[in-house]
Amino acid sequence: MATIKDVARAAGVSLATVSRVVNDGPKVGDATRERVKKIMQELGYRPNATARALVTQKSAYLGVVIADLQAPFFALLAHGVEVVTRKNNVRILLSAGSLEKDTELQAIETLLEHRVDAMVVHSKLLDDETLIDFARQVPGFILINRYIPQIGNRCIWLDNVAGGRSMAQYAYQLGHKNIAVISSRIQIDDPHLRVAGIKQAAAEAGRTIPDSMIEYSSPDQEGGELATQNLIASGQQFSVILAYNDAMAAGAMATLLDHGIKVPEEVSVMGYDDLELAKFCRPKLTTLRYPIEMMASKAADLALRYASGEEPGEGLTFKYTPTIVKRDSLIALK
Structure with a gap:
């Protein structure tokens, strides 16, 4: 060479x-x-990209840690990052944390071994102190989909409580009184925060959602199928299912239809994320838009700016709020 x-x-x-x-x-x-x-x-x-970076004072690489290389949600996250890196002539080093504590740690340390000083990290299982320590070591360290107050100016995060709350509020506005919830049993904060928001909206409406109306399963179509089967088998009455994500919502709709329950005429369904899947469900899925591409682009931009010497501003926060996308799977009760 x-x-x-x-x-x-x-x-x-x-x-x-x-x-x-x-x-x-x-x-x-x-x-x-x-x-x-x-x-x-x-x-x-x-x-040599690293040597070039020393001359230009710009990061040659932007490291990205995501949970799953195949999931559509993380493909959108990666694309949001790639839009920014392409404009800045920066290369991406991509690693998967697999929603496992040790793997997340290894993914970040691998980026450090490559002397990456700008990184966008999706970490749900590492403790706060470990991530705070990485933020002190790496000039362009940005945490996405998680908020830690001590490094709030390095966090790009979604208000999941507000998301769950808006789901339930919208259902109540359409006349639904008996709400069922299918959520994820994965051990991260997101499902708990969304359920908390749903319960908060119920309390504001003078209602309660009993634990028997909340089913937990895997955050995919099979999980949505199983959780909905359990709801049907319980014999409880409900007019709407609020799902943890679009995949679970799709599984719920398929299960309802398999049991001869019309969607949305007999039971409405609402998802969360607004992935491509939502537009191709039948009926088309009403859902909450999770602006992950926008958030990822912001994270990549901040990572590169901080890595090039810009100081993180004190007191900054980068909070995003999901918005309702109205389609056909959720209707008003007559």
Whole structure:
């Protein structure tokens, strides 16, 4: 593999001149610049990204830690990051935390081994102190989908309590009094916060949602199917199901229809996330839009800015709120 010395020797210029060409620096004539670029191409020279970053004072890589490489939600997160890195000519190093504490830790440490000083981290299981320590070590450390007050200016997060609350409020506005909930049993804060918001809205409406009307299962279509089967088998009356996410909502609708229960005429269903799946459910799924791409782009932008020397502002918060997307699976009671 050709080195910068090989290029300088072949072009008859100094190493500094080649470095200026690589980094689009000044004090290089047009003819010399074109000759060096041509020789770089002929020799197959590829600039070292880390060395280039030392010259430009910009991060060569942005590290991203996500939970699942296959899930549509995290694909949207990664895409939101990629939009920003492409504009900034920065490469992405992607790693999966798999919603396991040790794996999340290993994913972050792997990025540190590559001397990444800008990273967007989705971590649900590492303790606050560990993440705070990483934020002190890494100039461009940004936490997404989680809020820790001590590093609040490095957190991009969604108000899940407000999300759950708006789901139930909307159902009550449409005349639904008997609300059932299917939530995730995965050991992270999100499902508990959404259920808390639902219960908060119920209390505000002078109603309660008994624990028997809340079923927990895996956060996928199979989980939605199982949770809905349990609700049906319980014999309890409900006119709407509020689901932890769109996948569980899709499983709920399929199960209701399999049992001869019309959606939304007999039971309405509402999801959470507004993934592509929601538009292709039948009926089309009413859901809450989780602006994950927008949040990811903001996280990537902050990570690169902080890594380049900008100081995180004191007292800043980057909280997002989900919004209702009205489609066909949730209707008003007559």
